[in-house]
Amino acid sequence: MDIQLSQRTQRLSPSATLALDQKARRLQAEGRDIVNLTAGEPDFRTVPAAEEAAVEAIREGFTHYTEGKGDRRLREAVAEKLRRENGLIYDPEDIVVSNGAKQALAQVFFTLLDPGDEVILLSPYWVSYREQVLLAGGIPVEVPTLEEKGFHPDPHRVARAITQRTKILVLNSPNNPTGALYTREELQALMELARHHNLWVLSDEIYEHIAYDGRMAVSPASLDDDAFQRTIVVNGVSKAYAMTGWRIGYVASPRKAIIRGIAGWQSHLTSAPSAISQRAAEGALRGGIRPVKAMAAAFQRRRDLLYPALAAIPGLKVHRPEGAFYFFVGLGPYLEGTTSAQLAEELLEDQGVAVVPGEAFGWPGYWRISYAASEKELEKGMERLTAWFAVRAAP
Ligand SMILES: Cc1ncc(COP(=O)(O)O)c(C=O)c1O
Known part of the structure; x- marks a missing residue:
């Protein structure tokens, strides 16, 4: 049957953030060792005060x-x-x-x-x-x-x-x-x-x-x-x-x-x-702001771990984030003859590292690198990124 979707639906662009994440998950399911740096969510466990309140709500019949x-x-x-x-x-x-x-x-x-x-x-x-x-x-x-x-x-x-x-x-x-x-x-x-x-x-x-x-x-x-x-x-x-x-x-x-x-x-x-x-x-x-502050401090430590390593890659434009948990990195000379979306695909294929291309944010030529991942994963991701850029045409 011919399916005529509404014009509104046809206008919708699928989320590019999710597309890379899905591909990373697929490769992971196939057994590849993937470092997924696309996450838009804290990798920490939900605060205990919330978990307990939820259990109580269920027990009370709320x-x-x-x-x-x-x-x-x-x-x-x-x-x-x-x-x-x-x-x-x-x-x-x-x-x-x-x-x-x-x-x-x-x-x-x-x-x-x-x-x-x-x-x-x-x-x-x-x-x-x-x-x-x-x-x-x-x-x-x-x-x-x-x-x-x-x-x-x-x-x-x-x-x-x-x-x-x-x-x-x-x-x-x-x-x-x-x-x-x-x-x-x-x-x-x-x-x-x-x-x-x-x-x-x-x-x-x-x-x-x-x-x-x-x-x-x-x-x-x-x-x-x-x-x-x-x-x-x-x-x-x-x-x-x-x-x-x-x-x-x-x-x-x-x-x-x-x-x-x-x-x-x-x-x-x-x-x-x-x-x-x-x-x-x-x-x-x-439940108070303490766990929130602890999480923010952990994100700051990770930012400080990643920043010098990213900044040391020749040609990349790297800003030190003031908040949230993402680097937004300009690919500059690496873009010759290609796009940030294509480069993100290649990085995932070659090194098993997933990032979100700037196309997803109306700003091509960049990658969003999330540090909502454990320090061990981030270190592994950085090693792979550094190696990947090192073998590409030197800017
Ligand atoms: C800027 C921004 N606003 C809103 C949201 C959505 O938050 P929620 O999970 O509460 O819907 C996100 C989630 O990624 C976000 O990055």
Whole structure:
């Protein structure tokens, strides 16, 4: 039978991040010794406070639908977290808990965008923003960050990209894939633009606690009251508490109409996230920040292990990440006659090391190398990478 998929479905690009990961897994299943550096999730075990809360939820029979916006107890815990850690005062009614930050982000786009509305994405960007904006009928407008400044944003470039149709500016700091952590001054300049042009700011703060060298991520919502009113904060427990598989994220905004819209979408899409996972997330948030800090310190040690080894490979452009757990490395002279995607394929075939090509982030010519892997794996990966580059045409 001839299958006519919808135009929307046909427009969807499959996730390039997942494609390489799947190939790596296939080779592994065939018995190859693979070092997989594509991971977008902490390799640590979920924090015990979450595990225990989940077991208790099951034993208590907390296993049915919850309120559509999320169980009140969890929304209270999220409101407390936002007050305690970010200085943001929300009513629990101003919060929606979703199946991961990803669903929260999608619902924001569906709530705010009409066909033809433009959304500014600072590139390189996390690919799902682009796909979600397109699904919601919007137009993604890419504004390159300044590589020479470690992929920090340039407010002048952002200003030049704003049109009558611009509706949302998406910010993600610490950033996937670049590891850039925006300064307060940069955020102030961007928020000033948003105020001047009356834009919504969607702030994806999922990596907030993975910040290095004493840096602290600043939520743009915390800058002043105008910023608070126009920023929609998205966060979750996936990265901070090693809870990617539990699928709990959340979104907060003091604008009741926005929250009603988001809750409306959610009510028809998924009813509510898993009750058990919600109790687990509440356990994590109430369990304190200590395990999160320990994890961030481990990521910093790994960054420091990898950085000199990567920087020693001739011709590579390597930035020291300020947060998140990725290197975003420019392949420079190695690209002659080829692409970063092709080189990633060859690296996987030749050396059994998987990385994500920059094509996945709207920024070809680069690789994202995740260090969410054990130090032993990272050392093995670095040895193979160094050997692989050494035999390629010297730049
Ligand atoms: C920038 C960014 N935002 C959001 C998410 C999604 O997080 P969640 O697992 O909570 O849906 C990810 C996951 O990789 C991410 O990298």
